[in-house]
Amino acid sequence: MLKLVAAAIPALALGAAAAAAEPVKVAYLTPKTGSMAFIGAMYDPTIDFIVKPFNAAGGWNGNPVEVSVYDDQGTTQGAADRFKQAVADGARIIIGAGTSPLAAQNLADIKRWNQRNPDDPAILLIVGAEGVNFTGADCSYYSFRFTTTPYIRQNALAKVMKETGALGQKVYSLQPDYTMGRDMEAATVANAKTYGYEVVGTARHDVFKIKDFSSFIEKARAGAPETIFTANGGSDLQLILQAASSAGLPAKFAGMFLDEPGNLAAAGPAALGNFTAQIFNAQAGGEKGEAYRAAFNAATGRDPVAFMSNSLITLTMLTHAMKQVPAAPKLPIKALITAMETTKTPWPLGDLSMRADDHQLQLPLVVSVVSKDAARKLDGTDMGFKPVKLLSAEEASTPVNPDCKMVRN
Amino acid sequence: MDTIVVALLNGLIYGLLLFMISSGLTLIFGMMGILNFAHASFYMLGAYLAFAATRIFGFWGGIVIGTLGVALIGLICERTLLRHVRRHGHVQELLLTFGLSFAFEELVKVFFGPYAVSYPVPESLRFAAFSIGAVQYPFFRVLIGATAIAMFAAIFCLLRFTRIGLVVRAAVLNPDMVRALGYNVSAIFSGMFAVGAGLAGLAGAMGGAYYTTNPNMATELGVIVFVVVVVGGLGSLSGALIASLIIGVLVNAVVYVDTTFGDLLAKIGVVSAETARTLLNVPIANTAGVLPFLLMLLVLMIRPQGIAGDERV
Numbered sequence: 001m002l003k004l005v006a007a008a009i010p011a012l013a014l015g016a017a018a019a020a021a022e023p024v025k026v027a028y029l030t031p032k033t034g035s036m037a038f039i040g041a042m043y044d045p046t047i048d049f050i051v052k053p054f055n056a057a058g059g060w061n062g063n064p065v066e067v068s069v070y071d072d073q074g075t076t077q078g079a080a081d082r083f084k085q086a087v088a089d090g091a092r093i094i095i096g097a098g099t100s101p102l103a104a105q106n107l108a109d110i111k112r113w114n115q116r117n118p119d120d121p122a123i124l125l126i127v128g129a130e131g132v133n134f135t136g137a138d139c140s141y142y143s144f145r146f147t148t149t150p151y152i153r154q155n156a157l158a159k160v161m162k163e164t165g166a167l168g169q170k171v172y173s174l175q176p177d178y179t180m181g182r183d184m185e186a187a188t189v190a191n192a193k194t195y196g197y198e199v200v201g202t203a204r205h206d207v208f209k210i211k212d213f214s215s216f217i218e219k220a221r222a223g224a225p226e227t228i229f230t231a232n233g234g235s236d237l238q239l240i241l242q243a244a245s246s247a248g249l250p251a252k253f254a255g256m257f258l259d260e261p262g263n264l265a266a267a268g269p270a271a272l273g274n275f276t277a278q279i280f281n282a283q284a285g286g287e288k289g290e291a292y293r294a295a296f297n298a299a300t301g302r303d304p305v306a307f308m309s310n311s312l313i314t315l316t317m318l319t320h321a322m323k324q325v326p327a328a329p330k331l332p333i334k335a336l337i338t339a340m341e342t343t344k345t346p347w348p349l350g351d352l353s354m355r356a357d358d359h360q361l362q363l364p365l366v367v368s369v370v371s372k373d374a375a376r377k378l379d380g381t382d383m384g385f386k387p388v389k390l391l392s393a394e395e396a397s398t399p400v401n402p403d404c405k406m407v408r409n
Numbered sequence: 410m411d412t413i414v415v416a417l418l419n420g421l422i423y424g425l426l427l428f429m430i431s432s433g434l435t436l437i438f439g440m441m442g443i444l445n446f447a448h449a450s451f452y453m454l455g456a457y458l459a460f461a462a463t464r465i466f467g468f469w470g471g472i473v474i475g476t477l478g479v480a481l482i483g484l485i486c487e488r489t490l491l492r493h494v495r496r497h498g499h500v501q502e503l504l505l506t507f508g509l510s511f512a513f514e515e516l517v518k519v520f521f522g523p524y525a526v527s528y529p530v531p532e533s534l535r536f537a538a539f540s541i542g543a544v545q546y547p548f549f550r551v552l553i554g555a556t557a558i559a560m561f562a563a564i565f566c567l568l569r570f571t572r573i574g575l576v577v578r579a580a581v582l583n584p585d586m587v588r589a590l591g592y593n594v595s596a597i598f599s600g601m602f603a604v605g606a607g608l609a610g611l612a613g614a615m616g617g618a619y620y621t622t623n624p625n626m627a628t629e630l631g632v633i634v635f636v637v638v639v640v641g642g643l644g645s646l647s648g649a650l651i652a653s654l655i656i657g658v659l660v661n662a663v664v665y666v667d668t669t670f671g672d673l674l675a676k677i678g679v680v681s682a683e684t685a686r687t688l689l690n691v692p693i694a695n696t697a698g699v700l701p702f703l704l705m706l707l708v709l710m711i712r713p714q715g716i717a718g719d720e721r722v
Contacts, residue, residue, distance in 0.1 A: 041522075215661040
C-alpha cells in the first residue's frame with residue numbers, strides 16, 4: 001500500500017477546538033508508479049499549496065481537510081482497488097486524477113457506492129480526463145469535471161488560429177485511438193464549416209505503442225495540411241513532433257498537452273511554432289497571473305503547467321465551495337454539490353464556475369504558441385509558451401451536451 | 410512512387426533499429442539460454458547514460474559511454490546476480506530479470522525524474538542525407554540503419570570466422586569439454602552477456618537521441634523485441650534480422666492502407682455490407698501497434714520454431 005498523507009495537521013492556533021475536529025478526508029486517486037507515473041507526479045506539488053493555507057485559515061468550520069494520495073498504478077483494476085480502500089478509510093470526496101479509462105472506472109465505482117449507500121454518498125472530482133462522455137452520456141449529479149473537453153480545446157484553437165491567420169485552409173487530424181482522440185477528431189470535423197477549413201485527412205494510432213511515427217507523418221504530408229490537430233500527450237506527442245521535424249513537414253501542430261513537463265525538452269526545436277490551448281499561462285494573466293506563478297514557484301520550486309493547473313483549480317474550487325457549507329457533525333455532500341454548482345471562484349485568468357446542467361467546468365483558456373520570446377522558459381530550454389489570446393470562460397464555453405440527462409437527487 | 414520508396418525506407422530503418430535492440434537479446438538467449446526480460450531496460454539505460462555523458466564528453470563520447478556503460482552493468486548483473494540463480498532453472502532467471510526491469514525503471518526515475526529528458530540529435534548531424542520528391546530524408550536515420558548493418562556484420566564475422574567465435578560456440582555446445590581444454594568458460598559467458606547488453610546500450614544511445622528518452626521507453630519496446638526474437642526463431646541472429654525488417658516494413662506500410670477491416674472482409678464475402686459499415690468499421694491503418702503480435706500469432710501457428718529457428722528447439 002502506498003499512501004502519502006500530503007496535508008493534515010491543523011494549525012496550532014485553533015487550539016482546543018481543533019483537537020476535537022474531525023478531518024474532512026479527500027482521496028486523490030492517481031498513477032504514482034508504472035508507465036503513467038509522470039501524470040501522478042504532476043499533482044504532488046499542488047496539494048499542499050492549496051490545502052495548507054485553507055487549513056491554516058480554519059478549514060471547514062474548524063475541521064481540517066486531509067488529502068491522501070492513493071496509487072492506482074494507471075490500471076483500471078488499480079483504480080477500483082484504491083477506490084475501495086479510500087472509501088474504507090473514510091474519504092467521501094474522491095479526486096480522480098488519471099486518464100479517461102481510469103476516470104470511467106472511478107465514476108462506475110462512485111455510482112455503485114451511491115446506489116448502495118444513499119445516506120452516505122461520495123462525490124467524484126475528475127481532474128484530468130477529457131473524454132466527452134463524462135459530461136455527456138455518463139454525466140452524473142455526483143461527478144464534476146475540472147478540465148475541458150476536446151470540443152472546448154479544439155474550438156478555442158481553431159477560433160484563435162483563424163483570427164490570427166495561422167490556421168490555413170487545410171487541416172489534418174492525428175489522434176491517439178481512444179475516447180479522447182476520437183472526440184478530438186470528431187470536434188475537428190464538426191468545426192470545419194464554422195472556421196472555413198477542409199479536413200484533408202484523419203488518422204488514429206495505438207496509444208504508447210508506436211515508436212516510429214514517420215509513416216504517419218508521410219501520410220499526412222500527402223494532404224498538404226497547414227495545421228494538424230492532435231490530442232496526443234506524453235511520449236507519443238514527443239515522437240510525433242520529432243518525426244515531423246526530422247522529415248521537414250511544414251505543417252504546425254495544434255493540441256493541448258504540449259506544456260506537460262518534459263515535452264518541450266524532449267521535442268527540442270521541433271516544438272517551435274506549434275499551438276496549444278492552455279489551462280493556465282502566467283503571461284496571459286498579467287500581474288495577477290504572474291503573482292500566482294511566483295507564489296507557486298516559491299512554494300514548490302517550479303511553475304504550474306499542464307494538469308498541475310487543473311489540480312490547482314479543482315482544490316481551489318473545492319475549498320471555496322466548502323466555505324459555503326454550514327457547520328455540521330459531518331460534511332454534508334449534497335450541500336457541497338449545491339455550493340459547487342452555485343459559487344463563482346476567482347482565478348488569476350478570470351472567474352471559474354461549474355455549470356449545473358452537466359457539471360462541466362467553465363473556465364478561461366489561453367491559446368499559446370511555442371516561442372523563444374515567451375516571458376517564461378520551460379524545462380531548461382530557451383522556449384516557452386507565448387500567449388496569442390486569452391479567451392474568457394464565456395468565449396471558451398461550448399453548449400451543454402444533449403446526451404447528458406442528469407438525475408438530480 | 411516517392412511515397413512507396415519513403416515508406417519502404419522508413420520501414421527498413423525502423424526494422425534495423427529493432428534489430429539493434431533485439432540482437433543482444435537473441436545472442437544472450439541463443440548462446441546462454443537466458444531469456445532476459447530486462448533487455449529493453451538495457452536499451453533505456455543506454456539512452457540515459459549517453460544523455461548524462463553527452464554533457465561532459467559530447468555526443469560521440471555519450472554514445473561510447475552509453476554502450477560500454479551498459480556492457481559493464483550487464484557484466485555486473487551476470488556476475489553478481491544471474492550466475493547464482495542459473496542452477497535453479499529458467500523460471501528463476503526469468504523472475505530475476507523481470508524484477509531487474511522494474512528496478513531499472515524506478516532507478517531511472519529517481520535520478521532523472523518521471524518526465525522525458527532533453528537528449529537531442531546534435532545540430533551538426535541534423536541534415537538531410539538525400540531527398541526523395543518533397544521528402545528530405547534525415548541523415549541520422551540513415552546512420553541508425555548503417556550502424557545496425559555494421560553491427561550484424563561484426564557479430565556474424567566474429568562468431569563465424571574468428572578463434573573467439575569458435576571457442577564461444579564450443580563453450581555453448583559443451584561447456585565441460587571446453588573447460589577441460591583450459592578455457593575459462595565462466596568468463597566467456599560473462600563476456601557474452603556483457604556484449605549482448607552493450608548492443609542494447611548502443612541501440613539506446615542512438616535511438617534515444619533520435620526518438621525520445623523517457624522512463625517509459627523500455628516498456629514501449631519491451632514486448633516488441635520479444636516478438637522479434639520469437640518470429641525470427643529463438644537464438645537465430647539472421648532470423649532476428651529478417652523478423653525485424655518484416656515487422657518494420659509491415660508496421661510502416663499498414664498506415665497507408667485506406668480501407669477498413671469490414672470492407673476487406675465484405676469484399677471476400679465473409680461478412681455482410683451492413684456489418685462492415687457498423688461493427689467492423691475499423692481502419693486497417695489504426696492497427697499498426699498490434700500488427701507485430703498478429704504476425705507472431707501467425708508464425709507460431711505455421712512455423713512454431715520461427716522463421717530461421719532450429720527445428721530441434
